[in-house]
Amino acid sequence: MYPEKLTYDKGYERSAHLYDFFDTKKNVEFFCHYGSQAGEIIDIGAGTGRIAIPMAKRGIRVFCVEPSPAMRREFQNKLAPDPAMSKNMRLCGGDATSFDLGRTFPAALLSGCFDHFLDDNERLSALCNINRHLEPDGKLVFDLFLGLMRNAPLSPAGEVTVGDIEYRRFHGSKTLRGRKMEVVLIFERLLRGVVVERIEERSQVGIIGRKEVQKLLKESGFEIEREFGDYDFSPYREGDSLLIIEAQKRSQ
Numbered sequence: 001m002y003p004e005k006l007t008y009d010k011g012y013e014r015s016a017h018l019y020d021f022f023d024t025k026k027n028v029e030f031f032c033h034y035g036s037q038a039g040e041i042i043d044i045g046a047g048t049g050r051i052a053i054p055m056a057k058r059g060i061r062v063f064c065v066e067p068s069p070a071m072r073r074e075f076q077n078k079l080a081p082d083p084a085m086s087k088n089m090r091l092c093g094g095d096a097t098s099f100d101l102g103r104t105f106p107a108a109l110l111s112g113c114f115d116h117f118l119d120d121n122e123r124l125s126a127l128c129n130i131n132r133h134l135e136p137d138g139k140l141v142f143d144l145f146l147g148l149m150r151n152a153p154l155s156p157a158g159e160v161t162v163g164d165i166e167y168r169r170f171h172g173s174k175t176l177r178g179r180k181m182e183v184v185l186i187f188e189r190l191l192r193g194v195v196v197e198r199i200e201e202r203s204q205v206g207i208i209g210r211k212e213v214q215k216l217l218k219e220s221g222f223e224i225e226r227e228f229g230d231y232d233f234s235p236y237r238e239g240d241s242l243l244i245i246e247a248q249k250r251s252q
């Protein structure tokens with residue numbers, strides 16, 4: 001149903017097994033709030049199920065769309081020990097711009113995914129596709145990082161120890177033409193202090209401002225209800241680098 005793009009690589013294919021070690025954003029409760037309100041939700045760019053699995057454990061039905069084969073594999077591995085969890089969950093391949101679940105839902109979320117849309121065409125196609133998957137007055141909630149436009153040399157971005165293995169991550173970025181940025185992530189695995197493996201991931205992210213996102217939401221049939229600057233529901237303040245938008249599908 002969802003043909004695998006053999007060329008898919010947005011910077012997760014070699015490091016998906018390390019994803020959960022380093023994504024420690026405290027946003028699971030935030031997104032669960034919307035899932036609980038709606039009872040069922042689409043999680044687009046669901047990754048390893050970091051948010052979807054806790055939702056399903058609370059009895060929320062979660063329909064996940066994830067284009068990366070490696071991230072889906074990690075997700076499936078986490079589901080394997082508890083087959084009962086799968087009854088509240090569906091995971092399929094697909095892209096935000098073109099997935100087709102064949103029905104509508106009361107809510108949708110994107111966590112850490114919107115930044116992957118590289119231009120307004122892609123953003124608008126994704127938002128329109130999500131809109132057509134929502135019931136009248138359905139909710140969309142998503143986060144994005146503003147003010148990413150800066151070159152940054154490779155520098156430490158987290159370390160985790162598991163038994164006698166240590167993992168280190170380094171992050172760097174470079175601005176590209178056309179309001180895009182290249183992001184480089186290096187992961188090192190160390191055994192008793194010696195680097196035994198090094199993984200490099202390169203990806204691109206799109207740069208966008210708040211006003212432009214607001215315009216795209218309007219064009220794709222959404223009304224903004226609330227804007228937050230953090231996952232504790234605090235209101236967005238000018239200059240905040242995290243923007244979280246709660247929007248509603250406009251009635252026709």
Ligand SMILES: C[S@@+](CC[C@H](N)C(=O)[O-])C[C@H]1O[C@@H](n2cnc3c(N)ncnc32)[C@H](O)[C@@H]1O
Nearest residue numbers: 044045046047050068071095096111112113116
């Ligand atoms: C930063 S990760 C976040 C994963 C998960 N949502 C979380 O918060 O743990 C971004 C995810 O978005 C996915 N992604 C990237 N481009 C996408 C697209 N065009 N459509 C849907 N998902 C996409 C990636 O494969 C990746 O799994």
